[in-house]
Amino acid sequence: MSQYSVADMMVVAIARRLKNNEKVFHGVASPVPMVATMLAKNSYAPKLVYLNIAGGVNTKPKKLEKSTDGPELIEGCASMFTLTDIFDLSARGELDVAFLSGVQIDVKGRLNVSAIGDFNKPKVRLPGGAGSAVLVPTVKKAFIWRTKHNKRTFVEKCDFVTTQGNIEYIFTPLCIFKKDEEGLKLDRIFKNSSLEEIIENTGFEIRYDEIVYEEEPTKEEMDLxxxxxxxxxREIEF
Known part of the structure; x- marks a missing residue:
């Protein structure tokens, strides 16, 4: 067993689920998806097409910075594009994976990044949906990540539904959920956690077919x- 952090586990788990020839996009404030996509591109899925909000295609940065929208993310790229091009690509059904997140995520797999409490008089006004309202319904697979797993985040019903649609996986520090016709179902548990901890920190009933643990990062994965x-x-989101 290699030594690894929660961030390492999330990054590796995400990277393992990206595939060759998929067009994969991440936006701003996305260190975990950025590193995960690069890990996949350099190991499991060398033919993956990496797209980022800075406008780079298959970029090869010399050094990663804290921003996921910086000029280093167009270094060595094969070509460039605009964010409008990404929305068009998704609307045409040609974007395979987009990474998004939410402040609230409910049992049906709906996301809230708009407001906590009553929308007209909210307790907290959130930044808003930005591109998520377009991408989640149109991308083939939305991969959602959230670096906090608690009952404030994972709720029975969102206070406001900013977007919903083609969510495939939700990655947290404790586990992986997968969305089916009924909503979110527990898919994998990370070995740093347990079913009991997940139940204790989730605001809805946990559905699962069987208890399956995600394999820990290997030495080869950690070295890369x-x-x-x-x-x-990858650690700065935690």
């Missing part, structure tokens, strides 16, 4: 991860 991200940018 540290080569790609030696400054551990």
């Amino acid at each position: 991860l540290d080569k790609i991200d030696p400054e551990k940018i």
